[in-house]
Amino acid sequence: MAADALPTLACACASIRRAARAVTQLYEAELQGTGIRVTQFTLLQALQRMGPSPQAALGELLALDATTLSRTLRPLARSGWIHATRGADRREVRWTLTPAGRRRFARARPLWERAQGRLRTRLRPEHWSLLLQDLAAVAGAARRA
Amino acid sequence: MAADALPTLACACASIRRAARAVTQLYEAELQGTGIRVTQFTLLQALQRMGPSPQAALGELLALDATTLSRTLRPLARSGWIHATRGADRREVRWTLTPAGRRRFARARPLWERAQGRLRTRLRPEHWSLLLQDLAAVAGAARRA
DNA sequence: GGACAATGGTTGTATATACACATATCGTAT
């Protein structure tokens, strides 16, 4: 099973970036035809989970730079899947999933499940929790280093 | 230790991408002033390790799409750090580290070490081998899924 | 209550990444 592992890299950053590319390629292939990319799916999923949220909160959750977020959200808004309102604090932008956004997310979800399933069955069981839990710790550590 | 972990995400792809962003940000910050980015450092390191190599071999090692590689190598060549030759097979491009490339790599290396150290001291020990070994398995699995 | 730091977001610019498609070369079967 680790028979088809790639060679180990000395650099932790190179290592995680390589794995992220490989995993992303798998998910993108599965999401073909849903009209959304992995990044967009992730944003819709985050909004579904958190409910209406200030932009900065999304950036926190996903460790996404504010300027990146600013641009990746725009196409979603343009497609009518999310909607912006200004909060009491006029600087703040709050995002809400629209019904269309909810539908799009629901439509993509089964294919996302399939991608998850496909990856999971290719991994030893320990590696799955590694992806979900341990990498949350790694992200937190890197962020505050 | 996991006290400062970020919230767990349901999606393995989102999870690894988030961690990759966080780790990348840390390394980039450290590599400030070397004149190279993490991606470029990784390519120089790979060439150092493998010796003169066909472009496709680099793509294999790093799970990088061929078209991506084509473009990320170009700036390195332009800077004179790597050098291309055509092999016996005229389609093939073989890349070699130039002396300047070796110097640049050597100069960046201590700062890279510092980034590695900084991340490592923020992690529980198991998480380090996770990054280096287990993610090599994950990358391999995702790639062949 | 006005100066000023802090906070939330956007724009200009640059790199990273990959898909669809095109091009050149190679190997092989006839």
Place this chain on the structure above:
DNA sequence: ATACGATATGTGTATATACAACCATTGTCC
């Protein structure tokens, strides 16, 4: 030898990512 599929790479286009610099708003301190 030629035709044809396979392989190695490059181009056009599009998204993802982030730094530096910026603008707008808020909060705070004298």
